[in-house]
Amino acid sequence: MTENISVLLDEKRVFKPSKDFVNQTNVKQWMDQHNIKTYDDLLKKAEDWKWFWGEMAKDVVEFYTPYKQVIEWNEPFAKWFTGAKYNIVHDAIDKHVTTWRKNKVAIIFEGEPGDVRKLTYNDLYIQVNKLANALKELGIKKGDRVGIYLPMIPELPIAMLACAKIGAIHSVVFSGFSATAFRDRANDCEVKLVITCDSFYRRGKKVPLKTQADDACKETPSVKNMIVYQRTGDQVNWTAGRDHWWHEITKDKPSTCPTEQLDANDNLYFLYTSGTTGKPKGIIHAHAGYAVGIAQTLKWVFDIKDQDVYWCAADIGWVTGHSYIAYAPFILGATQIIYEGAPDWPNPDRWWDIIEKYGVSVFYTSPTSVRLFMRHGEDWPKKHDLTSLRLLGSVGEPINPEAWIWYYKNIGGERCQIMDTWWQTETGHFVISPLPITPIKPGSATKPLPGMAAAVYDDKGIQVKDGGGSLVLMHPWPGMLRGIYKNPERYKETYWGRFKGVYLAGDVARVDADGYFWIQGRADDVLKISGHRIGNSEVESALVSHPLVAEAAVIGKPHEEKGESITSFVVLKKGVEPTEALKKELRDHVAKEMGKLARPDEIWFVTDVPKTRSGKIMRRVIRAKALGQEVGDTSTLANPESVDEIGKAK
Ligand code: PRX
Numbered sequence: 001m002t003e004n005i006s007v008l009l010d011e012k013r014v015f016k017p018s019k020d021f022v023n024q025t026n027v028k029q030w031m032d033q034h035n036i037k038t039y040d041d042l043l044k045k046a047e048d049w050k051w052f053w054g055e056m057a058k059d060v061v062e063f064y065t066p067y068k069q070v071i072e073w074n075e076p077f078a079k080w081f082t083g084a085k086y087n088i089v090h091d092a093i094d095k096h097v098t099t100w101r102k103n104k105v106a107i108i109f110e111g112e113p114g115d116v117r118k119l120t121y122n123d124l125y126i127q128v129n130k131l132a133n134a135l136k137e138l139g140i141k142k143g144d145r146v147g148i149y150l151p152m153i154p155e156l157p158i159a160m161l162a163c164a165k166i167g168a169i170h171s172v173v174f175s176g177f178s179a180t181a182f183r184d185r186a187n188d189c190e191v192k193l194v195i196t197c198d199s200f201y202r203r204g205k206k207v208p209l210k211t212q213a214d215d216a217c218k219e220t221p222s223v224k225n226m227i228v229y230q231r232t233g234d235q236v237n238w239t240a241g242r243d244h245w246w247h248e249i250t251k252d253k254p255s256t257c258p259t260e261q262l263d264a265n266d267n268l269y270f271l272y273t274s275g276t277t278g279k280p281k282g283i284i285h286a287h288a289g290y291a292v293g294i295a296q297t298l299k300w301v302f303d304i305k306d307q308d309v310y311w312c313a314a315d316i317g318w319v320t321g322h323s324y325i326a327y328a329p330f331i332l333g334a335t336q337i338i339y340e341g342a343p344d345w346p347n348p349d350r351w352w353d354i355i356e357k358y359g360v361s362v363f364y365t366s367p368t369s370v371r372l373f374m375r376h377g378e379d380w381p382k383k384h385d386l387t388s389l390r391l392l393g394s395v396g397e398p399i400n401p402e403a404w405i406w407y408y409k410n411i412g413g414e415r416c417q418i419m420d421t422w423w424q425t426e427t428g429h430f431v432i433s434p435l436p437i438t439p440i441k442p443g444s445a446t447k448p449l450p451g452m453a454a455a456v457y458d459d460k461g462i463q464v465k466d467g468g469g470s471l472v473l474m475h476p477w478p479g480m481l482r483g484i485y486k487n488p489e490r491y492k493e494t495y496w497g498r499f500k501g502v503y504l505a506g507d508v509a510r511v512d513a514d515g516y517f518w519i520q521g522r523a524d525d526v527l528k529i530s531g532h533r534i535g536n537s538e539v540e541s542a543l544v545s546h547p548l549v550a551e552a553a554v555i556g557k558p559h560e561e562k563g564e565s566i567t568s569f570v571v572l573k574k575g576v577e578p579t580e581a582l583k584k585e586l587r588d589h590v591a592k593e594m595g596k597l598a599r600p601d602e603i604w605f606v607t608d609v610p611k612t613r614s615g616k617i618m619r620r621v622i623r624a625k626a627l628g629q630e631v632g633d634t635s636t637l638a639n640p641e642s643v644d645e646i647g648k649a650k
Contacts, residue, residue: 015440017417025436027300030059039437046450053292053451053478057081060295060331061091061288064261071476076496076503077483078476080289084264088291089165092330093128094259096121101333108309108358109154112201112341119154121333124161126255127154131162131227131246133253138225138244140193142167142260145270147191147223149182149213151175151200152340155229155246156316157326159195164268164287167260171270171282174317175200175207177595179215185272189282189485190222195246197229198236203342210236217242264288270485271319273425274535275494276525282485283425285322293429293479294328297449301419302362302391303436304332309388311337312364313351318532319425320395323479324364328429343369348376352384352411363411364393364419366531370403370411371561378410386411391436393419396531397563398519404442420445422519424505425533426495428479432517444516452477456511461499464511470523471509472502525619527556528564534598536619542593543568543600546586548576553609554600555623565601567626569609569646578605604649608642610634622646 022028027042036042046052050070057067068083096102102122109117119127140146146163148170150156156172163170171189173182186194196213199206210228214237217223228236229246268287272280298304310329314320329336337358343351351373355363373380392412394404399420408418422432422445432454434446448454453474456464480503484491498504506526510518522528525536536554543552551571556564570586572578583603591599610618610625613636624631625646634640 012441015417015442017437017439021417022437025303026305027303027435027437030300039435039439042450043447047453049451049453049475049477053080056296056451057288057292060299061086061291062095063264063288064090067264067288073476075501076492078289078480079265080286080478081264081292084288085261086264086288086291087164087167087259087262088268088287088327088331089128089161089259091291091295092161092327093121093125096330096333097125099333104306104333105335106330107154107157107336107338109338110340110354111153112204112339112345117154121330124158124330127158127250128161128165129255129257130250130253131158132165132257134227134244134249135162135168135193136166136257137249137253138193138227140166140168142262143267144168144193145189145191146170147182147186147194148172149175149194149196149209149216150229151197151202151207151209151231152315152338153197153200153229153231154338155195155197157330157338160269160316160322160326161330165257165259167262167266169267169269171272172317172322173272174315174595175209176315176317176597178592179212180593181595182213183216183219185280185282186216186220186223188272188279189270191220192222193225193227194220194223195227195229197231199232199234201232201341203345206232206234208234208236214239262287265482267482269322271322271425273319274526274533274538276535276537278535278537278541280535280538281487281490284482284485285428285479286482289478289480290323290428291327291331293477294323295331297430297433298324298328299332300435301421301430301433301449302364302393304329304334304362306333308334308361309337309359310334310362310364311339311355311360312393313339313343313369314364314366314395319423319428320364323429344372344376347380348373349380349383352381352386355386355389356384359388361388362391362393363389364395366396367394367399367403368397368530368562370394370399370407373410374403374406375561378406381410386413389413389416391419392416393421395421395423397528398521399443401443408442418442422517426481427473427477427505428481429477431473431477432519441516444512444518446516448517454517455502456509456517457499457502466511466513468508468510468520470498471505471507471517471519472499473505474502527554527566529556529566529597530562532597534566534594538594539566539568539590539598539600540617542590542598543570543586545593546589548573548582549586550574551609553617553619553622555619555626557602557623557627559601566598567602567604568600569604569606569622569649571606571609604646606642606645606649608639608645610640610642610646611638612636613638
C-alpha cells in the first residue's frame with residue numbers, strides 16, 4: 001500500500017500511500033462526495049471547523065433530539081451540540097440491535113490461558129442491560145459515580161456501558177494500579193459502587209484484584225456496594241451486605257433497560273491522569289462531543305469498515321482504551337479483539353498468533369511494545385502469516401525511526417501505513433495524526449487532523465514556523481476535556497492560562513517547513529514510562545510516605561525500551577543507614593503505593609537534593625547533572641553543593 005520501499009532507511013523521505021489504497025478509504029469517499037481533490041484541500045475545507053464537526057456528527061452519531069448549536073464556547077469552557085438529547089450507548093449498542101449487525105461479533109475475547117469468547121452486539125446489549133438494571137436496583141442514579149477496577153475482559157466495557165446507559169459516571173482505574181491508587185481516585189470522586197473481579201491472569205499468575213479492592217475500600221466511606229465478576233473462581237473474602245456476585249445480581253434482571261436520554265453535555269466519565277502535582281487530576285469527558293470526536297477519528301484514521309477485525313492492544317484503564325476500545329469501535333459497529341494478558345506470554349509471538357488466528361486487519365499499539373518485540377527479534381513475527389493486516393498504529397510516546405522501520409517491515413510487511421497518533425487523556429481523541437491518504441515521514445505524527453488546529457509557540461507566545469517550542473491547540477475540538485473534577489481553576493491555569501486563547505498541551509514539539517509536527521516529549525514534570533503517564537511528584541510522594549525517607553527527587557532517564565526509566569534521589573531521615581536492602585524496600589514500597597509501573601529503576605541515597613530558596617526541588621538541574629549534561633544557571637539554588645553529589649551517583 002506504500003510506495004518507495006527501497007528508500008525506507010532514509011527517514012527524511014516521504015512515504016506516499018498508493019492510489020489504489022487511497023481510493024478505497026472512508027476519507028476519500030467523503031472527499032469525493034464533497035468534491036475535494038487533495039489532502040491539503042481537505043485540511044483547508046475543514047478550517048471551517050464548526051461546519052466540519054456538524055457534518056461529521058451527521059455521519060457518525062444519532063441524537064434523540066437535534067442540537068441547536070455545534071458549540072457554545074465560553075473560553076475555556078465548551079459545550080458541544082447544545083440543546084440535543086443524547087446518550088453514547090445508543091450509538092455504541094442500541095442502534096445496532098435493530099440492524100443486521102445485531103448478530104455481528106462485537107468482541108472476540110482471548111484470555112491469557114487461551115480461553116476464547118465471542119460476543120455479538122446482541123449479547124452486549126443484553127449484558128449491558130442486565131447490569132444496568134442491577135446498578136439501578138443498588139440505587140445508582142444519573143450523576144452517581146461508579147468505580148471500575150477490572151482487567152481486560154469483556155466485562156470491563158460492559159460495565160462502562162451499563163453506567164453510561166443510566167447516566168451514571170464511571171471512573172475506571174487501571175488494574176495494574178495499586179489498592180492505594182484506587183482508593184485515592186475513588187475518594188476524590190466519592191464513588192458509590194465498585195465493580196471488580198475475583199482475580200485475573202497475568203504472566204501465568206493470578207492477580208488478586210478483589211483483595212486489592214477490599215484493601216482500598218477500608219478507607220472509602222462513600223462505597224456502599226461492590227459487584228464482583230467471577231473471572232478465575234478463586235476464593236475471595238466477602239463482606240455481606242456490600243458484596244454481590246455479578247452473575248447472581250444480573251441473573252434474573254430483565255434483558256432490556258431504557259437508555260437515559262441525557263443532555264448532550266452530561267458527563268460520561270472521569271479518568272484520572274498525572275500532572276505536575278502529587279495528586280492525579282480527574283479529567284472530565286462528556287457524552288456527545290466526545291462520541292463524535294472518537295468515532296469520526298477512528299473511522300477516518302484507521303479507516304474502519306464492517307469487514308475489519310480491529311485490535312487496539314492498549315488497556316482500557318488508560319484513555320486509549322476508553323476511546324478506542326470501549327466506545328468508538330462499537331459506535332462504528334466494528335469487530336474487535338480484547339486480549340487479557342501480557343504481550344510476550346507464554347512466548348513473544350502471542351500477539352502475532354492472535355493477529356493470524358483472527359485475521360486482524362487494523363492493529364494499534366505503543367512504541368514501547370514495538371521496541372519490546374524488536375528486542376525479541378524478527379523470527380517471532382516470521383512464524384506467522386500477518387498478511388491480513390492493512391493498517392498499523394502507534395500511540396503514547398514518540399516513535400523513534402528505528403522502531404518505526406522495524407514495525408513497518410516486520411509487522412506491516414512493507415505494505416501498511418503507520419498511523420502515528422498524537423493525543424492525550426485531555427484531548428479525548430486523535431489530534432495530530434496522518435490519515436491513510438497522508439504522505440508520511442517516519443517519526444512524525446504529521447499534521448493536525450481536519451477540524452483541528454495546532455501550532456508551536458516560543459516562550460513569548462509567538463508562533464514558530466520551522467522550529468521547536470511548546471505545542472498548543474488553536475481552537476476547541478469535540479472530544480476535549482470539560483474540566484478537572486472539583487478544580488475548574490486548575491483546568492483554566494494548566495491548559496488555558498499560559499498563552500492567551502490557546503490550549504497548552506504540555507509537550508515540546510518541532511514543526512518543519514512542510515507543517516509536519518515532531519513531538520519530542522513532555523515539557524513538564526510528567527514521566528512517560530512505557531507510554532504511561534506518571535507524575536514525578538507522585539513517585540516522590542510515594543517515597544516520602546515511607547517512614548525512613550525525609551525527602552525525594554525523581555527524574556526520568558532515557559531508556560531504550562520503555563522510553564524513560566525512573567531514577568530517584570532519596571534523602572533518608574537522620575541516623576538511618578543507607579543499605580542495598582533499604583533500596584529494595586523503597587522500590588517495593590512505591591510499587592505497593594502506586595503499582596508496579598511506577599517502581600523506580602534506580603535509587604540513589606544523597607544527603608540533600610538541589611532546591612530553590614523557596615524549597616522547590618530543581619528537577620531540571622538534577623536531571624542534567626545525572627545525565628552528564630550542562631547544568632546551566634544554578635544561582636537560584638539554596639544549596640548548590642548538593643549538585644555535585646548528584647553527579648557522583650552513578
Ligand atoms: O507527551 C505526549 C504523549 O503522551 C502524552 C499524553 O499522555 P496520556 O494522557 O497518558 O495519553 C496517552 C495516549 C493518548 C502526550 O502529552 N504522546 C501521546 N501520543 C504521542 C505522544 N508523544 C509522541 N507521539 C505520539 N503519537
